[in-house]
Amino acid sequence: MPSSPSSSVAAVRKAIAGRLVEIRKDAGLSGAELSALCDWHPAKTSRIQSGRSAASEDDIRVWCTVCGASDRIPDLIAASRAADSMYQEWRRRNSSGLRLAQEKVIGDYEHTRLFRIYVSNVLPGFFQTAEYATALMQSITDFQGTPNDVAAAVPARLARAQLMYTGAHRFVVLIEEWVLRTRIGSPEDMAAQLRHLITLMSLPSVAIGIIPAGCPRAVWPLEAFYLFDDQRVVVETLTAKVTVLQPREITDYMRAFAGLSEMAVYGAKARALVAAAIASIE
CATH class of the missing domain: 1.10.260.40 (lambda repressor-like DNA-binding domains)
Known part of the structure; x- marks a missing residue:
């Protein structure tokens, strides 16, 4: 691990x-x-x-x-x-606001063919609606005390979602079930976000697995991480974005992702968990 x-x-x-x-x-x-x-x-x-x-x-x-x-x-x-x-410390990286940081990542993402993403806190930026992203980024700005350019940063974040519809990009995303029930924004915004997640499950470029909250854990809950092909891993902590480049460590994250994948449910079972989360809000 x-x-x-x-x-x-x-x-x-x-x-x-x-x-x-x-x-x-x-x-x-x-x-x-x-x-x-x-x-x-x-x-x-x-x-x-x-x-x-x-x-x-x-x-x-x-x-x-x-x-x-x-x-x-x-x-x-x-x-x-x-x-x-x-x-990269988030405060330093976001010292001039969130918009520039969002724009910088697009180039790196465009060169990635296979994204393997595990999230245990919030939905990944690729999947976020404008309302969900606004509420989340406002919380981040308030916590870090960085310049408030959320209105400009949200479109920059949403732009990366186009990668799901263009080019030869594939997304395999694992989401802990409690992320579905962790409300970001208003109840209406959260319900809309989850309905959007169900829509994304039908995309041919996207595979979404939900890890049920009550399942036996072969791999313990980890901090969110993003695997870019087999070349690097980005780990998101509270205070920093950490890029892992050592082959041995990348292999460890690939093993962890494989173990988490085996605990997840897909297809109709995954949609049922998202639907249950929507029902709990509404």
């Missing part, structure tokens, strides 16, 4: 730390000598070398310069920026 979704980021940070250690050793410097040349406390050098603290871009420049390895700076900074992109 999946390990911590930030472990891929930690692995990249550790690799950068290892390369900095090699550069110091190649220069014939001890940790104390490097610290003196960099004009910072030896504890900082120790934290960077152990991977407990990530070296900033300025740290990398100073480190490599005093070690006579300025030619290594561009590669190390590029690796550091790649690690930053793997772990």
